[in-house]
Amino acid sequence: MPSSLAAAIALEGLRLLAALGWSISLRALGWLAIITAAAIALLAFAAGLTVFRLLCSLEAEGVIPLNGTAGSLASFTAITVVIYLAGGVALREMLGPRRLAVQGNPNRGLFRALDVEMRHVFLATCGPRGLVVFLASASLATSAVATLAMSGLARPASVLLLTATPFAATAAVLGIGGWLAAHEARPFTLAHRSAVVMLGSAALGVPAYLGTRLLSGGLEPRGWRLPTMWEPVAAAGILAAGLGGAWLLTVSWARMSRDSFPLRSSRTIRRPRTSKAINPTAALWLNLVSSRHHHAIASTVSLVTLAASTAAAVRLGGFQAEKAGPSASIGTVVPCMALVVTLTVAELLSKDNGLVVLVPRLRVLWENGSSTRSLISGVLCTQLGFTLALLTPGFAVMGWAATGVPFWGAPSVIAAAASATVLGSSVSTAVVKQADGSADVSLAAALLTLLAAAPAGLLALIPGLFGLIASCLYTVILLGGVALCFRQRIIRLPSASRE
Known part of the structure; x- marks a missing residue:
């Protein structure tokens, strides 16, 4: 050798x-x-x-x-x-x-x-x-x-x-x-990844549809x-x-x-163009979309999309899970999946856009005249809107594939999980900073996040309109609590700008 x-x-x-x-x-x-x-x-x-x-x-x-x-x-x-x-x-x-x-x-x-x-x-x-x-x-x-x-x-x-x-x-x-x-x-x-996801959806969905039709006898006539x-x-x-x-x-x-490990790159490195943010919300959005972990987030969203496409193909093929005996309760898995996946995406977002990283900057903006209302609304709107836009369609389709009715509670469960991540970072001041400038939340913050997000998923399991209203109401109350704790963190709790 x-x-x-x-x-x-x-x-x-x-x-x-x-x-x-x-x-x-x-x-x-x-x-x-x-x-x-x-x-x-x-x-x-x-x-x-x-x-x-x-x-x-x-x-x-x-x-x-x-x-x-x-x-x-x-x-x-x-x-x-x-x-x-x-x-x-x-x-x-x-x-x-x-x-x-x-x-x-x-x-x-x-x-x-x-x-x-x-x-x-x-x-x-x-x-x-x-x-x-x-x-x-x-x-x-x-x-x-x-x-x-x-x-x-x-x-x-x-x-x-x-x-x-x-x-x-x-x-x-x-x-x-x-x-x-x-x-x-x-x-x-984005175009490359979208093309790959569409091809993957077709590669998984078409065999799933044909296999379901074949096993159910739907193709025999x-x-x-x-x-x-x-x-x-x-x-x-x-x-x-x-x-x-x-x-x-x-x-x-x-x-x-x-060419074994050349010293010089053969390709010109194109640096992304920077644009001036006219307000804190625009700056938060630019920081969000330029996260170093967006590849991991995109992979997670791609997996959700592929799973939703496959489940929809099985449903279109004639398999109705709610009438299939032991698998009739499979619809209860969708809220739990939405909760777990949203917590995963929110954790990835928080590495570069969590309060551990943002609070020192937000504190400086507040000290220079920015209102806490605009700062809090900017963080919540960008992170919740980003997460909702990415995950809601996939889990709504999964709910339809499992029960025949779209999972209308997906927005409330996803918003609650994303808000709970902000709440955990607001209440817990312990941080785990990495050498590259990113940060991870502490174990106490992670536990608080899970406890705050779980009720929305549990309420979504209640069948009918009552469960949907209860889950949405809890999410609204949680958002109010998050805003209050966030404001306290910026104004009174210790931050890096005061050290």
Whole structure:
């Protein structure tokens, strides 16, 4: 093994151990990784064997109204699961922090000083993920082939497709990871993220709709069947994905070998234009939208949108949860989900826009003549409006998918959770400041936030108009209390401007 690759693997192992807080040797970590990979492969094989045998039995008995070639349901399901597995990993590579694992690595200077090559850092960071994708997809494909062979339904075309799918999926994931490692990351614009969310909604919603219609028998009167030509189409897609991924990996590998951690950036860095805020509310809004954590917030909102799209597709497919016996109470989960997700988004917002960060600035503005009413209304309007606009549509759709009626209490629950976050920061003066200027609330503030936000979600569980009115009334009262505590924090409680 080249010394550069060994150093990259050792540094990545040390980073992982530091993140986990474990005090074990790198050798023990390596053995643990091998055992984990073997366990993933065995579990995927066992689960696939069980599911595919069940699908073959249901298809043979006519329980599932499918009129395609015998055994094609198991093959189609295995290939679809592998595609979704690889697609999920690829999306995480492109949208999550993994796209900065090489280009945005904080140890670039150390790698350059130790002569650790970029391609070896790529192998150490992206290689394990590609290996997990290959093991999981190969185990699923092997279980599908074994099931078809035991049932006497194995055909050369299906076996060849199932054999090629894991290699194509792994090549696609490694190709995308290599391209991101070899090229400097560009920030995702709103248009890019919106396009990805729409494509993801279609990729999840259409199969959810068709699967629901199929399982409920809703497609049988239309003579729906799995097209006989699906295998050539799947073969063309798998071939394109495999060759495209291999080409991307080859080009990226050559670039990483040629330009390994260059000293100068090849792209001109565009700094965002700054505009003068004419009032405190505009300044608060600019500070809010330019938060360093907006990528995490956007990822959370994207997940809510994808979940709402999938749930709506299942509802449109004919599944009515309120009439499905044990799942009739699934509508009670929506208020709890809205509460938890809003608290998560509010916590991310508070890192750069919480009262721990804003109170010293607001105190200076108040001392220079700004009214507390304008300051308080600016903070509440910007943070509550921002959170409501992002989360209300998704949870309203989830409520309709679960109960047949939109979740009208979503605005009150979301506003209460966001207001409770401001309340916790107003009452508790203990702060946890970070080195980069951001701050986290204390444990006492987090507990107070949860206790203040919970009643809105509990009241929203009451069926009918009474629960909606009670939740809205509690939110209004909570907003009044937040405003009073906020004013006291600015005027009387200790702030950094008085120290």
